Amino acid sequence: MAITETEEVEKPLFEEYEETDLETPTDNIERVTPAIEFRDVKLFFDDRTILDGINFTVRRGETKVVLGGSGGGKSTIIKLILGLLKPDGGQIFIDGEEITEFDEPEMMRIRKKIGMVFQEGALFDSLSVYENVAYRLHEESVPEDEVEHEVRRMLRFVNLEDAIDKMPVELSGGMRRRVGIARALVGNPSIVLFDEPTAGLDPPTARTICELAIKLRDLEDASSIFVTHEMNNLEYLSSEYAVVDENGEVNFETEGEKLCLINTEVIMLREGKIIFSGKDEELRRSQDSYIHRFIRGK
């Protein structure tokens, strides 16, 4: 179980991140400021309550898995973070900054910090893999040699550099998702939002996608929301962690092999409320009958 990578070791994906910075008091304050915070967020569509007082935080370097049945409001939470919807009550903070009332230009600035991974990969079918990943950089008129450097770096991260000249139709579903992830990571977002990134994928491919999220969490210090209703995704994200070995290769190890603190927590939504918030083990020990059924799938 190893995804081999060599380049990231000398060259972190998010270059501005330096470990030494963490030792200074100011950066410690930054680290305790959550990447994302919802305070009593409410949202109604017509007369229907979609979100009914949602409170949670995503700490820096944390992956928050959001579970919940269809129509539970998971994608709505993501739209609120991106400012595509505005809440009817409560407050939303990104990196300690309240974005609740932000207008479009202010949200554009916030969105630069955020990478978004959609369910289907959402690639432009008429553009090559290279052009898809380069899209944001081309829009910003970045010089082509820099664009190519970035695109190759991102494609290496998702192990798809060989597919750089392919068209989306030539790719498998799993490859399309990985290109979608590479595209989301352009611009080194400190926050990455995944909306059901493994839906419809076979289990090994789904695991590869989870391992990319783990790599982002453990090696790049990214803060993520990972929406899913697949329990095995939660298991991978809660029990595996990424380490770089002496040859510079990324390996995935399992909790229990060594003592470690895996930075993943889970919230479960039901009828607009958070009915569970905590660690995977606690969720599995829960006595709640809805949670039981959700976990067992019946």
Ligand SMILES: Nc1ncnc2c1ncn2[C@@H]1O[C@H](COP(=O)(O)OP(=O)(O)OP(=O)(O)O)[C@@H](O)[C@H]1O
């Ligand atoms: N623009 C809208 N207008 C009216 N109702 C909406 C709108 N967008 C979402 N909804 C409703 O809000 C509820 C939550 O939707 P949401 O897409 O957040 O669910 P979800 O948890 O992501 O579900 P799924 O697992 O199916 O993706 C649903 O009942 C949906 O019908």
Ligand SMILES: [Mg+2]
């Ligand atoms: Mg959804």
